[in-house]
Amino acid sequence: MLISDIISSAEKAGRVRYIGKSLYGSPIPLIRKGSARPGGVLIVGTVHAREHITGMLITELMRRYSGDAPVDAVPYLNPDGAVLATEGLTAFTLKNAERLALLRLNGGSTDYSQWKANLRGVDLNVNFDAEWGTGAENVRVPGPANYIGPYPESEPETRAICALMDRGAYALVVAYHSKGEEVYWGFRNIRTYRAEAERVAKELGYALKETPRSAGGLKDYRVLKTGLPAFTVEVGKSSFPHPYPVEELPNLVRTHENIIGVYNEIAEKVWKERRNTT
């Protein structure tokens, strides 16, 4: 999977604009569907490099979506990571020192298929400004996973999605990960929108879960900053390996074929309630 593949698949799915650039300078595409009014849905995928199946799934769901309700999607928030995990180091033009540093971070191996971080070993899903650095699995040195970065939102990918969320007037944000067939909701003592999360879990046939030990995640940031609903969806069965087999994509699409409609209904209700109380 190359950056050009990511961009051309996005362009086939809908109107595309770019929310910023990755560390390596890859454009991060946003697919926009439906009308331009506020109160829509934002779906984000491939926060973790090896979970690039979520980018393929979201792009396909957006390609099929033809409704009027506003839906934005960033299928590959970590495009460099997706390229690294699928193509390895040779897909990048790197200085020798950069190449050696990335090899060192990967324990000397040229197999990056299990890599989760961005191109300098920061795990984007612990890099957000939400009780940053207090997560149970946080790591303080760069590596394939769990490194929180030198400070909150230190990474261009994190800053790009924060800027989009902060100006986008979304009613619902959903972050896609793989795997385990689970829906996560709430953050710390903010435990609103359980019923909405349960509805998503029921539609997908997934388990509803809380993440009391997580911090610095995209969902965490969104819940903490806005009080509006944000969920994490872990697609696919845990019995499959990382990266999730591409042959299973049709099954994931089938499981998700009505989910955007559910997200839209939740967004509409949440936005209406919010208008009535402000």
Ligand SMILES: [Zn+2]
């Ligand atoms: Zn993940």
